[in-house]
Amino acid sequence: MTRIPLRPLARILSAREKGENPDAIERENIRLRHEAMRDRARLRAEGRLLILGAAFVAAFVTVGAQMGLLAATEPVEPQATGMGAAIVAQRADITDRQGRILATNLVTHSLYAQPPLMVDPIRAAEELALIFPDLDAARLKKDFTSKRKFLWVKKKISPEQMQLVHEIGDPGLLFGPREMRLYPNGAIAAHILGGASFGREGVRSAEVVGTAGVEKTFDGWLRDPANGGAPLQLSLDLTIQSTVEDVLYGGMKLMNAKGATAILMDVKTGEIVAMASLPDFDPNTRPAPLTKGDPSDSPLFNRAVQGVYELGSTFKIFAVAQALDLGLVRPETMVETKGPMFWGKFKIRDFHNYGPQLSVTDVIVKSSNIGTAHIAQLIGGVRQQEFLQKLGMFDPTTVELVEAPGAKPLRPAKWPEITTLTVSYGHGVAASPLHLAAAYASLANGGTRITPTLLRRDKAETGPRLISEATSTQIRDMLRQVVVRGTASFGEVPGYAVAGKTGTADKPKRTGGGYYKDKVIATFASVFPAHDPKYVLVVSLDEPVETSGTEPRRTAGWTAVPVAAEIIRRAAPLLGLRPEVEPLADAAVTLVRN
Known part of the structure; x- marks a missing residue:
């Protein structure tokens, strides 16, 4: 730093010449030097105060921001660091x-x-x-x-x-x-x-x-x-599922049933569009399972998959389909129906007396046990078992539910001729409604086996052929006649050509063997439209009783069929099916003038 002399020689000499006091020059320079030192010290102090103030402001801003962040976040407890695996909570929709x-x-x-x-x-x-x-x-x-x-x-x-x-x-x-x-x-x-x-x-x-x-x-x-x-x-449609459950619940209450189930399935892909079991529960508050009593009394019990029942006359179409495909009968072949039919000490009866003979078609339309038993005799027990095996009636379904593998159909350990006769009309083998839906879809879709699924499929997966397309057409015609003039007349839905088969099976007792006289499983397995099948619908009611008449009625024609018809009436438009006039069987152009 350059220092200025307090007594500069030039100014001293000049002052002496003028008669001035040289000491005043020194005092003035000292004053100026002290003022400059004071100004520099003040500037340094002001700079330091400014820096200190800025530091205090920054500190307060930081503390305030942190306090605001803590106030806006969730309070948590300090977590100790450990070597355990982290819990993955995220789950896909x-x-x-x-x-x-x-x-x-x-x-x-x-x-x-x-x-x-x-x-x-x-x-x-x-x-x-x-x-x-x-x-x-x-x-x-x-x-x-x-x-x-x-x-x-x-x-x-x-x-x-x-x-x-x-x-x-x-x-x-x-x-x-x-x-x-x-x-x-x-x-x-x-x-x-x-x-x-x-x-x-x-x-x-x-x-x-x-x-x-x-x-x-x-x-x-x-x-x-x-x-x-x-x-x-999933393959489910929420709107259709809700509709099916609403109608099924109303039908269960109207028919005084203990429980009910319904399955709506695409006959080409096997996609389950709706599947309901009643009574049900809210999965948000899932109840505890039963520890005693009948498992089917629990709302957790899935009757569509876990319920294994004798499904009665709905099995008759299997015997007729096999006999037609083997060339043993034709739709117009006459079959003996004179009753009762005796086999050893056993006696087979029909619900009504249908006379000495019925055509194969009318055996299905009238639902004759005796006629079906005679057809089963033509097939034989070995071939009958092979066909039911191909239909999937002896194995658990492969549907994507954890409960499915445990629902294995019940079949006799031995298969004598009497079993062949009774199984042909649905007694002796117990399967789930889902088994029945898959079997009906396989017969109605042209004869190829389908596998039911709860996952959406973009295209159909062709399974092994079970019956010919011609036999499939004949089967659909017979099932259509059941609705037009047979036991399922209440199943008619104008514009949708419903075809199907009823089944009413006595309910077995849980203990002691035998069957209840006044408790049944009523089932209606249907396909629509009959001339171009798109969907199969199975409705089953547990212990229904229709009481509008003078006497209680329990058969499927009076109980399950009207419920299924109402489901089709409401669901078909939602499925995109337009009502249409059913094509005539012998539609052709006739020359009336030359």
């Missing part, structure tokens, strides 16, 4: 064939307590018991005042309940975020979806695992992050 949500996830909270942190455990227990009526206040008081360090209070709570717990204000009541499985449509398709529950649980998350239905079958797929969150798309 389940949708219907149109992409509508059937099952999804909902962010909710759990409520837990840390008694050592609680200020007033007695009051907290009493307040919690008011918010959650299912909690026992006495038990909570005991737990809160014990030496326990941690306990769950509620695994799932609503936002409203969370706010009420907040208002208690006890620091020992804490919340943990988690996802729960939500079924927005309630009980619709409950038996298909099944339900989900929590597996491994932590304070901050819980593992959602399937417990039944497709949730259990596809549990690994739904939890696999490799799928990128893609939904599981």
Whole structure:
């Protein structure tokens, strides 16, 4: 730094010449130097104060921003670092064939307590018991005042309940975020979806695992992050499913039935468009399974898949289809129906006396046990078993439900001729309504076997051929006649050419053997439209009784058939089927003038 002399020589000499005091020059220079030093010191001080002020402002801004962030985020407990595997809570959605949500996830909270942190455990227990009526206040008081360090209070709570717990204000009541499985449509398709529950649980998350239905079958797929969150798309149509359940519920109540089931299936692809079982349940609050009594009394019991029943006269079409395909009979072949028919000590009767003979077509139309038994004799037991095996009537269905493998049809250990006769009209072999629906679809679609599925398929998968196309056409014509002039006359739906077969089977007793005299399983297996089959519908009622007349009526023609007709009447337009005039059997151009 350059220093200016306090007594510059030039100025001293000049001052002496003028008679001025040289000391005044030194005092002036000292004053100026001190003023410059003061100004520099003030500038340094002001700079330091500015920097210090900026630092204080930055610190306060940082602290304020952090406090705002903490106030806006969820309060959490500090988590200890461990080597355990992380809980994967995310689970893919389940949708219907149109992409509508059937099952999804909902962010909710759990409520837990840390008694050592609680200020007033007695009051907290009493307040919690008011918010959650299912909690026992006495038990909570005991737990809160014990030496326990941690306990769950509620695994799932609503936002409203969370706010009420907040208002208690006890620091020992804490919340943990988690996802729960939500079924927005309630009980619709409950038996298909099944339900989900929590597996491994932590304070901050819980593992959602399937417990039944497709949730259990596809549990690994739904939890696999490799799928990128893609939904599981089912073959169900939510609108059709809701319609089927509404009509089936009304029909079950109208017919005083204990239970009911309905299956609507595409005859070409095997896609199940709707499948209902009543009584049902809400998968959001899945009930506990029964521990005693009849399993079918539980709302968890899926009658369409798990219900294995003797399905009565709906089996008759199998015997006739096989005999036609083997060339043993033709539709117009006359068959003996004079009754009763004796086989050893056994006696086979018809519901009505149909005279000495009926054509094969009328055996189906009138539903003659005796006529069907005579046709079965022509086929023989070995060939009968082979055909039923090909139809899938001896094995569990492969539908994508965890309950399906356990629903194996019941068949006799031995197969004498009397079994051949009784099985031909549906007694002696027990199968599920889903087995029946798949078999009818296989016979009506041109004769190729289909496999029922709950997954959407873009194209049909052609299975092995069971009967010829000509036989399939003859079968459809016979089933159509059952509705036009036979036991299923209440099944007619104008414009949709319904074809089908009724079946009324006595219900076996659970203990002691034998059958009930006044309890039946009434079933109607239908196909529509008959001339160009698109869908098969099976409706089955457990212990129905139609009481509009002077005497109670239990046969399928009076109970299951009207319910199926109403389902078709409502569902067919929703399926995109336009009502049309049924083509004449012998439509042709006739020359009337030359």
